[in-house]
Each structure stands twice: as structure tokens, then as C-alpha cells.
Amino acid sequence: MDDGFLIRQTLSGKRNAFRMLVVRYQRPLFRFLGGFGLGQAIAEELAQETFLRAYRNLSGYDADKAKFSSWLFTIAKNLALNERARSHQRLPHAEAADDEAESPVRDSVPSVHEALETGERRLRVQRALQRLPEILRSTLVLAYLKELSMDEIASIESCSVGAVKSRIFRGKQLLRAELVESEDRHGRV
Amino acid sequence: MAVSSLCNAIQERIVMGELLDEASQAHVLACTGCGRLAADWLALDSLVAVEIDGGVAVPDGFADRVMASLPPEPAAALPVSRVESLLGRRWVQLVLAQVGLAVAIANLLRFVFSTLVPAASLGGVS
Numbered sequence: 297m298d299d300g301f302l303i304r305q306t307l308s309g310k311r312n313a314f315r316m317l318v319v320r321y322q323r324p325l326f327r328f329l330g331g332f333g334l335g336q337a338i339a340e341e342l343a344q345e346t347f348l349r350a351y352r353n354l355s356g357y358d359a360d361k362a363k364f365s366s367w368l369f370t371i372a373k374n375l376a377l378n379e380r381a382r383s384h385q386r387l388p389h390a391e392a393a394d395d396e397a398e399s400p401v402r403d404s405v406p407s408v409h410e411a412l413e414t415g416e417r418r419l420r421v422q423r424a425l426q427r428l429p430e431i432l433r434s435t436l437v438l439a440y441l442k443e444l445s446m447d448e449i450a451s452i453e454s455c456s457v458g459a460v461k462s463r464i465f466r467g468k469q470l471l472r473a474e475l476v477e478s479e480d481r482h483g484r485v
Numbered sequence: 486m487a488v489s490s491l492c493n494a495i496q497e498r499i500v501m502g503e504l505l506d507e508a509s510q511a512h513v514l515a516c517t518g519c520g521r522l523a524a525d526w527l528a529l530d531s532l533v534a535v536e537i538d539g540g541v542a543v544p545d546g547f548a549d550r551v552m553a554s555l556p557p558e559p560a561a562a563l564p565v566s567r568v569e570s571l572l573g574r575r576w577v578q579l580v581l582a583q584v585g586l587a588v589a590i591a592n593l594l595r596f597v598f599s600t601l602v603p604a605a606s607l608g609g610v611s
Contacts, residue, residue, distance in 0.1 A: 319548050322547055330536075344550060475532070
């Protein structure tokens with residue numbers, strides 16, 4: 297069943313059709329929000345709000361303008377950016393504390409084994425992602441989802457496919473530089 | 486020069502995370518520069534992919550929770566939004582404005598000819 301069919305069914309009053317859309321997109325949406333460095337609790341809240349807004353505005357969705365996935369991720373992206381802006385306002389001068397507060401590692405309570413094996417490395421990757429400029433991080437995370445085409449990412453980011461490619465390249469370069477620097481500081485990655 | 490442009494094309498695809506065809510993969514295995522770059526970027530990609538995959542998880546019953554939070558009648562808003570979208574169109578607004586203007590002028594003329602002019606003719610208006 298394609299998205300268009302499920303949307304039409306939802307609009308005709310069949311709520312179960314929307315459930316199928318939720319089930320289809322919940323995982324990529326959580327991965328996307330996780331890539332924004334949002335903790336488990338906030339990611340859950342934003343994912344729920346994303347689906348709620350999509351449902352409320354479903355009658356205004358225009359399939360000719362964008363794919364449903366692009367539309368959904370645009371809602372999620374705007375909510376995530378608002379949340380990040382709010383959290384930066386709450387802690388304007390404490391970047392380190394902000395990193396800690398938004399840490400999914402802290403929220404998800406990893407096992408001891410996990411923490412020993414990957415916790416430190418993940419934290420460094422997470423912090424490197426956090427340090428990327430907002431515009432690069434958003435594009436890069438969308439690209440890493442592997443669920444969206446370049447055209448869809450361009451639609452979400454409101455830019456050209458060329459700009460998406462450029463942002464991915466610059467984002468990866470910055471990420472790599474950040475991780476190399478982190479490796480130098482800590483002796484390993 | 487041809488080799489260099491081939492390397493550039495392949496390296497661009499590696500950095501973008503695109504899948505390489507068999508010929509390009511063979512080149513990466515044979516070319517030291519491309520091989521080193523591929524290993525480098527693949528390591529980065531796998532680190533970030535692990536972070537994104539493992540960052541947050543979909544909790545059990547999430548879809549149920551979403552469905553419970555939805556308003557009961559989503560599609561009921563559809564006819565209203567069609568009217569709203571029709572009223573939001575420029576040409577509809579122009580037509581309504583013209584009709585409104587015509588009615589206002591007609592009312593003014595009616596007032597002038599049915600009230601003011603007869604009253605003036607009777608000496609009621611100075």
C-alpha cells in the first residue's frame with residue numbers, strides 16, 4: 297500500500313490507515329531525531345508531535361508538491377530545530393552541559409558492556425555531530441538515513457540537489473576533522 | 486589525466502556514500518589513493534551510522550500512543566479546508582470584492598434616488 301492510498305483512506309475516516317503510516321515512518325523518524333542529538337524522551341515527544349501535526353494537516357498535504365516522507369521529515373526537522381533553539385536558550389553558555397543534557401547515551405541507560413565497548417566512541421561521534429553547523433548536520437543526518445533520495449532531501453532542506461551534495465561533503469569533512477582532533481586528544485577513536 | 490579524473494569521480498561517489506559499480510570497486514582495490522580514501526570515509530560512515538541507528542529507539546507501543554493522541558475526526562475538517570482553500574484563492578477574493586463593491590454602489594444609488602432626491606424635492610433637505 298502506497299502512502300497516497302493510506303492518506304486518502306485516513307482522510308475518509310479510516311484511522312487505521314494512519315496507524316500504518318506511523319508504523320512505516322516511526323523508525324526513520326526516530327533515527328533522524330537521534331541524529332539531531334536529541335535524547336530519548338525528547339525524541340519520543342517530538343516524533344509524537346510530528347505525527348500529530350501531520351494528521352491534523354493531512355487535508356492540506358499536496359502530493360504534487362512533495363512526497364509524504366519529505367513532508368513528514370520537514371515537520372520533524374522544524375520541531376527539532378525549535379527544540380534545539382529552546383535548549384540553547386536554556387543553557388546559553390554551557391555547551392558541555394548542553395551536550396550532556398541532550399545525550400541519548402545518558403537517557404537510554406546502556407548496559408555496562410555497551411558503555412565499555414562503545415560508549416566513549418559514540419559520545420565522541422555524537423559531540424562531533426553536535427558541533428556541526430545546524431544546516432550541515434540536518435542534511436548529513438538525512439543522508440545517513442539512507443531512506444531518502446537526493447531530491448527528497450533537497451525538498452526537505454529547501455535547496456538544490458547540488459547544494460545538498462555540497463553540504464554532505466562539507467559536513468563529512470568537518471565531522472572527520474573533528475573526530476581526528478578528538479582522537480589526537482584522547483589517543484584513540 | 487584520465488586516471489586522475491576517474492579517481493576524482495570515484496572519490497566523489499565514495500564521499501557521497503553512493504554505491505560503486507563493479508568496475509569502480511575494482512579500481513578502488515587497485516588504486517592506493519582511492520583505496521585509502523575509501524577506507525577512511527567508510528570508517529567515518531560506519532561510525533556515524535552506528536550513532537544514528539543506536540541513538541534513540543522506537544519505544545514499544547509508540548504507534549498506539551500516537552493513535553491515542555489523535556483527535557477523533559480528522560477527515561471532518563476536509564470540507565471546511567476546501568472552502569478555506571477556495572476563499573484563499575486570489576481570483577475568488579477579487580470576484581467577492583467586486584460583487585461587494587457593486588452592492589455598495591447600488592445601495593448608495595438606491596438611497597440617493599429613493600430617500601435623498603424625493604426628500605429634497607419636498608424641501609426636506611437643505
